[in-house]
Amino acid sequence: MFVVKPLMEDADLRAFLSPTAANEYAEAGVFQDCGCEQSEIHFVAGEVTADEAIQAVRDGRSETRAIVRRRMSAEELEVSRLDALAERELGP
Secondary structure, eight states: OEEEEESSTTOOOEEESSHHHHHHIIIIIHHHHHOOSEEEEEEOOSSOOHHHHHHHHHTTOSEEEEEEEOOOOHHHHHHHHHHHHHHHHHOO
């Protein structure tokens, strides 16, 4: 079972059966749900329920697989690129 843990106090954890679904949620869903830009994806081995997997992460009995930043939209990427270009040209 894969559990997405937003890197924010009191954020809800969510469990997924596949790493692809967990990664998709970490990249896009977490920001929409709680505004957090980074998440950890944890792996919990064995035949466990979603609730058991989430509790294992809370108890520190899981393996951290990845830290994921949210996926930015095309508009956000363009604004970020223009900001970086302006900063290089004009200074901070």
